[in-house]
Amino acid sequence: MLVQELKQESRVKVAPRIIGFGECLPGKPVTNEQMEDVLSIRKEWIDTMIGNHSRHFAVDFSKRTVEYSLTDLCTVAAEEAIEQAGIQRKEIDVIVLSTATPDHLMPATVNLVADRLGLQNIQTYQIQAGCSGALQALDVARHLLVGERRYALVIGGDVCNKYMDLTRDFTKLRSSELINYALFGDGAGAILLTNENCDGLEITSIENRFVGVGEEPGQVMNWFGTVPENVQELSKRELRKQFQSAKEDYKAIEKQVPLMTAQVLKTLLEDRNWKKEDVTYFLPPQLGWNMTKKIIESLDLSLDVTINCVQETGNNGNALPFLQLKKLHGRLKPSNKVVGVAIESSKWIKTGIILEYKNGETNE
Template structure:
């Protein structure tokens, strides 16, 4: 059986890394709290925290990541048959960011798709990309994920008075984008996608994360743009990650002993370590990046894939696990080196 193949990965981060010393100095919050509660060392923002100037858009980052992936795969705009972009933070509601990216890349007369979701959106985009490759004439596609969370950062606030469900967003998240070239033919040196899991699992459950969009008529000062139920996330995500792991193993027929690598959910440095320990996979190498990149949403699985691409040897197997807390989504995929 021929599986879709990831032939190249590209990633992009905006601006220099912002470490915890700089972040807590600007925000005036406790450094020890960030280290102990979040466990993320650095992140990148599309805004200058000192001046409030926004210097990078999601379109910029997605274009950069996609261009790198295309260059590494040795493909031209004429080789691309479709583009899928996943994001929770498009530059505008219209035009869709995916179409602005396609325009910059020199793509034309091809289908484009934009999926709105949080961390699991990247998995949804990969799932759609694999399905599109089954269409006649669809041989090669671009799958992109990215977020610019900085648009929700109000830097003129009194952070000492913010409740924890708001303050956590300022220290947890970062910005970035990633992309893969996906091919319907298995390619030497690529990563074959054996299966993709994309499953809603939040029936009857309150949202763990809310990000609001405001129009000119419904913007009010007493409604926050973003909030996070971090305690619910800490409680539910490890168990959901375990469910995803075993669902993927059951679907592929693999065992834990078959795995060389695990790509765990990238919520924060601290949470990732907790989840990886919970999965109990001794001898399986962890591929993580969130402690260095911050939680940049739909970009994270691509940053993990970028790190994995240089290590996965022919025949080696890897599983990626992703959990989205907005309304509780399970996502993941299984890879094998070619």
């Protein structure tokens, strides 16, 4: 009993730090050439409009089948993060999962993942969100690491394409619909967060602001991608028109996202009294690569200091910030500073994060 008390007293608590990273990208990367072969989306059009080279799908478009669930992807990503952190699953105190595309309305996907991981009696939380969700989940998790709680598993993922109607003739789709298949990808990312004093990427602050009062949504997603065959043809057409599975106002997104990114970055830097030159790495919003590159250029940043992955992974929503963070693993040195921004266009949400790499022995 005395030994246990001494161990508790010697434990130094710090601001939450990321100590494990995981990701899961389903199947093999689907190239632009394959998109042209399977979905009749011209490679030149993808290069010009989006700029992504590949993406990962949880569905097989040639077979018209769903191959992976969100639970599948999140579980694999979580297992990698736990293993990399070097802790036992039973040590995890809480799971927070963010997604725009849960496997079901109920049960929550976070509980299906907890079941797969064998984590009985664990606290679970699920956030329904788009691109802002990953940072929202981190914000929730860091505030839950109080008292005896030591480890939080935070997961973000999306499987957008399972809501697309796989029975449709893709050659007849409008460009406004086709662009979704070329822009979005599926995937999951995870991190292991702790308040123990150890080497890790410490969360200094998180910005999360809804700014969409009176604004039309920039993106809408529905559950109605597939219309039952027993619905009359006229009704089916009307349903597809009214409940298109995914649609975007690209002009609004192109106008608003760079401006909102600059605003968040300014707020984050002023909060720490930093200049851009003080930051080691930036995590910019990841849309399509062409737009992401324009944002980087508008911020007067070099590609050398930005962490980008959307060219290869596609825009996989809640997973992307975690994939960016995972790319930092192995690069960071003590006192390195990281600033990230994620913008959600669905109803206009600005999120940002400041992180600093700390050495556990010196706490610097």
